[in-house]
Amino acid sequence: MKRLDRYLLSQLMAIFGFFALVLVSVYWVNRAVLLFDKLIGDGQTAWVVLEFTALTLPKVISLVLPVAAFAAVLYAINRLSGESELVVMQSAGASPWRLARPVAVFGLIVAALMLALVHELVPASRARLAERQAQVSQDVTARFLTEGSFQTPTAGITVYIREISDLGELLDIFLYDARGQRAETIYTAEKALIVPSEAGPKLVMFDGTAQTLRPSDGSLALTRFSDFTYDLGGAIGTGLRGRIDWEEVPSRDLIAPGPELLAATGSTVAAAHLELNDRLAQPLMAPVAALIAAAAMMLGGFSRLGLWRQIGLAVLALIGLQSLSNVATSMTRADPALWALHYMPALAGLAGVALALSWAGRRRKAPPLTAAEDRA
Incomplete structure (x- = not known):
């Protein structure tokens, strides 16, 4: 050069x-x-x-x-x-x-x-x-789970948590799911944990009840459970990456x-x-x-x-x-x-x-x- x-x-x-x-x-x-x-x-x-x-x-x-x-x-x-x-x-x-x-x-x-x-x-x-x-x-705790207040992460879902412990436990949780047209469900539990999975985060609730109301006939069903898994990722759209x-x-x-x-x-x-x-x-x-x-x-x-x-x-x-x-x-x-x-x-x-x-x-x-x- x-x-x-x-x-x-x-x-x-x-x-x-x-x-x-x-x-x-x-x-x-x-x-x-x-x-x-x-x-x-x-x-x-x-x-x-x-x-x-x-x-x-x-x-x-x-x-x-x-x-x-x-x-x-x-x-x-x-x-x-x-x-x-x-x-x-x-x-x-x-x-x-x-x-x-x-x-x-x-x-x-x-x-x-x-x-x-x-x-x-x-x-x-x-x-x-x-x-x-x-x-x-998937870190939904940081995104919307705030203790002591009602949160609406998406349409039809309302969550209330009295307290979040140092271990990440959700104490006295209330979850209202009104996404379905045929039924509305209220979940209450003494304790819950958020567990990650390949399909998205899951909410595992312990010692609670599920009250399901069907507006079509006005019936109310009450179910007690010792543990129950709720698909939190599918409910609020926080699943793992797709394509x-x-x-x-x-x-x-x-x-x-x-x-x-x-x-x-x-x-x-x-x-x-x-x-x-x-x-x-x-x-x-x-x-x-x-x-x-x-x-x-x-x-x-x-x-x-x-x-x-x-x-x-x-x-x-x-x-x-x-x-x-x-x-x-x-x-x-x-x-x-x-x-x-x-x-x-x-x-x-x-x-x-x-x-x-x-x-x-x-x-x-x-x-x-x-x-x-x-x-x-």
């Missing part, structure tokens, strides 16, 4: 690190605030909040890296232009294509980082996050998903291949975004006021590219057979970059000498 390439690449990497850190921090703090309000409101500890926010970090980084690469290229070239370094390079014979070479290498480095994220780190973090969310959802999402599956398992994986996701092989192609296309946006920024900045000449028009053009081009990506994603979700559309935004962006660099190179060619100038 020549000295010019190394110089430009070092500038881009340093600025990219700064923009990536700032953008990730802003995005992550925003997500952390939302999770903090939700989890703390549900009675979870600060450690759980920190764990959840950390598990969202790989996904945040994968979303931010292309934008950080785009901003780094804009800032670096604008600074080189303001300090007249870009003019010197162009005067020395560096064409727009030549100046775009280190930008392309920089974009490929960012794409390599994104490959590791979208194929390994993001699926692993998403799977762990889903698992932890299922575990936290897994394709985002939680490593890319190597998407190539040829087996019957067990298809049953766990409740999806098809076409959907798995669609997710795989989406992950393959995501890293391409990093070099394309960086090259778009470089090509737009090459269209302008030196100006003491900076290259603000070129920066605006680059931003508009990136917005158009993202809009095209959103359209392609919508179309592929509607019809998985159109998986090739995932690569359309990157190809369209590269075509635009080639046109812009060709136009910039043509503008900088010296005009042909006239006959008089040639004789002189």
Whole structure:
């Protein structure tokens, strides 16, 4: 790699690190605030909040890296232009294509980082996050069981607990279940325990009664029990996680998903291949975004006021590219057979970059000498 390439690449990497850190921090703090309000409101500890926010970090980084690469290229070239370094390079014979070479290498480095994220780190973090969310959802004591007050965790269910002991025992519990149209049941017990299970948390009540009222005939049935198990997870919707999402599956398992994986996701092989192609296309946006920024900045000449028009053009081009990506994603979700559309935004962006660099190179060619100038 020549000295010019190394110089430009070092500038881009340093600025990219700064923009990536700032953008990730802003995005992550925003997500952390939302999770903090939700989890703390549900009675979870600060450690759980920190764990959840950390598990969202790989996904945040994968979303931010292309934008950080785009901003780094804009800032670096604008600074080189303001300090007249870009003019010197162009005067020395560096064409727009030549100046775009280190930008392309920089974009490929960012794409390599994104490959590791979208194929390994993001699926692993998403799977762990889903698992932890299922575990936290079972912690119904922290969510809604408060001693000394009536709680309505869901429509048709009312719970009252006189006291919660240090051992987690629910003393003098009252549970009213009016979900059924044919009967309403009131459960009372001297003591109860919440027991986790594969199907969701169970409420095991001891030494109590169940009074069932049937409005159709006005009959009342009274049942005494020494122990009784109530499906608390099914009643309030806090069961363990059901089907897994394709985002939680490593890319190597998407190539040829087996019957067990298809049953766990409740999806098809076409959907798995669609997710795989989406992950393959995501890293391409990093070099394309960086090259778009470089090509737009090459269209302008030196100006003491900076290259603000070129920066605006680059931003508009990136917005158009993202809009095209959103359209392609919508179309592929509607019809998985159109998986090739995932690569359309990157190809369209590269075509635009080639046109812009060709136009910039043509503008900088010296005009042909006239006959008089040639004789002189």
